[in-house]
Amino acid sequence: MMSLQTRLGSICRTLLTLAALALATTPVLAQEPPRIIIGQPVIEPMPIAVPTFVDEGGAGEFASEISRVVTADLEGTGFFRNIGPEAYISRVTSFEGGIAFEDWKAINAQVLVTGAVSVSGDRITVKFRAYDVFNGQVLEGAALQFTGTTQGWRRMAHKVADAVYATITGETGYFDSRVVFVSESGPKNARLKRLAVMDYDGANVAYLTDSASIVLAPRFSPA
Numbered sequence: 001m002m003s004l005q006t007r008l009g010s011i012c013r014t015l016l017t018l019a020a021l022a023l024a025t026t027p028v029l030a031q032e033p034p035r036i037i038i039g040q041p042v043i044e045p046m047p048i049a050v051p052t053f054v055d056e057g058g059a060g061e062f063a064s065e066i067s068r069v070v071t072a073d074l075e076g077t078g079f080f081r082n083i084g085p086e087a088y089i090s091r092v093t094s095f096e097g098g099i100a101f102e103d104w105k106a107i108n109a110q111v112l113v114t115g116a117v118s119v120s121g122d123r124i125t126v127k128f129r130a131y132d133v134f135n136g137q138v139l140e141g142a143a144l145q146f147t148g149t150t151q152g153w154r155r156m157a158h159k160v161a162d163a164v165y166a167t168i169t170g171e172t173g174y175f176d177s178r179v180v181f182v183s184e185s186g187p188k189n190a191r192l193k194r195l196a197v198m199d200y201d202g203a204n205v206a207y208l209t210d211s212a213s214i215v216l217a218p219r220f221s222p223a
Helices: 004-024 061-075 101-106 150-169
Strands: 046-049 080-082 111-120 123-132 137-149 178-185 192-199
Touching (some): 061 150, 150 192
8 A cells, every 4th residue: 555655755746747847848939839738736635633632641721732733734734634523433532542543544534643742840741643544553753752841832733743744745844943024013104123033833923123223134144
């Protein structure tokens, strides 16, 4: 049976081939050349399921929020379609418990991402596994654990999504990246500009300069 990585890789190669054909048919002579019209390729997103991560102690809303961010990261790429909990036949109530793969096959989930969250004081631990449902196996490189402060819970969620994305597509994930930008506020005739940074999805905005500084655009030192 073809693996998930092989199936998605085949789709990517098909797109590159279509793009190459389109470029190859660009007119290079003054006379009218033969034309090949290629319709827009249609890629069906891969159905995935990301049940709410299991609370293994003190996690509270962290478990559901981390699951939500992981789902949003993956679905936002366009490569994946999340299957909502209303379609689930079985539930994941234990991270170490067995997986009823037939139930997930029945709702056409190709990837199942399970996880668990525990909190002790200001420390949080997030662990996860991503399964190839049809093979009933954990995907290579998609069974990891992250530990940090509770303030960094969103970053850990992005790291989970990065690992799942990289394992399936073969491309490096970008969800844990940060964006530097110029924030503008105030009336039209007295705009205030500040250098700011945020998560790739717009969360955790922090200002690096105040309005007293002159800011035109971000500029990085090659240090």
